[in-house]
Amino acid sequence: MRIHLNSVFVDSQVKALDFYTNVLGFVKKHDIPLGEPVDEQRWLTVVSPEDPEGTELVLEPSGHPAVGPYKEALVQDGIPATAFAVDDVRAEYERLRKLGVRFTQEPLTMGPVTTAVLDDTCGNLIQIQQLR
Amino acid sequence: MADDIFKALADPTRRTILDELTERSGQTLFELCGRLTMKHQLGMSRQAVSQHLAVLEGAGLVRSRREGRYKFHDIDPEPLRHIAERWIGPDTKDGTP
Numbered sequence: 001m002r003i004h005l006n007s008v009f010v011d012s013q014v015k016a017l018d019f020y021t022n023v024l025g026f027v028k029k030h031d032i033p034l035g036e037p038v039d040e041q042r043w044l045t046v047v048s049p050e051d052p053e054g055t056e057l058v059l060e061p062s063g064h065p066a067v068g069p070y071k072e073a074l075v076q077d078g079i080p081a082t083a084f085a086v087d088d089v090r091a092e093y094e095r096l097r098k099l100g101v102r103f104t105q106e107p108l109t110m111g112p113v114t115t116a117v118l119d120d121t122c123g124n125l126i127q128i129q130q131l132r
Numbered sequence: 133m134a135d136d137i138f139k140a141l142a143d144p145t146r147r148t149i150l151d152e153l154t155e156r157s158g159q160t161l162f163e164l165c166g167r168l169t170m171k172h173q174l175g176m177s178r179q180a181v182s183q184h185l186a187v188l189e190g191a192g193l194v195r196s197r198r199e200g201r202y203k204f205h206d207i208d209p210e211p212l213r214h215i216a217e218r219w220i221g222p223d224t225k226d227g228t229p
Contacts, residue, residue, distance in 0.1 A: 078160020
């Protein structure tokens with residue numbers, strides 16, 4: 001068994017695709033229309049350009065009524081929806097901040113791991129982490 | 133008021149929370165929990181950390197602020213000044229010996 005997909009509930013798939021590709025730097029892998037409205041009901045996944053055959057991140061619509069309160073509660077307490085690995089958290093923090101990304105946790109080294117937490121502009125917090 | 137402060141400070145976990153908020157003010161609950169777990173091996177539930185924060189807030193030593201959809205916690209050391217001055221007197225640095 002392998003982990004093939006991870007997903008985040010996004011407020012808007014159009015906005016999410018822009019953020020996850022143009023800002024974070026992932027690339028689109030699958031984009032299949034599933035219903036109406038066509039822009040916001042897609043099977044939409046992105047992958048890392050460093051690992052295009054690797055785990056796909058599903059940018060999933062937030063339509064279910066439980067999703068809103070769930071996301072809101074996590075964001076309020078600063079809890080990330082998922083985490084991505086980077087080589088250098090501080091360098092990514094500087095790069096993303098220049099692009100206007102909002103961080104709820106600046107880079108912090110705790111033992112073997114350095115992390116930071118950013119807002120994906122689609123209702124989620126995302127952790128970036130670097131293992132030494 | 134002073135009783136609340138002494139009660140809040142009596143617990144080592146709460147003193148550690150104040151240490152961490154001194155290092156960086158404006159932390160989310162998530163960051164604080166991470167620091168307690170990773171730096172101090174205090175692996176407790178978020179709910180337990182929330183309760184400690186509530187005690188610190190009640191004593192006026194921590195303030196929570198909402199910023200958009202986020203909630204940050206800041207340290208407010210001001211109440212401690214009154215405690216220090218109670219026995220030591222006002223700060224007279226550079227004053228007469």
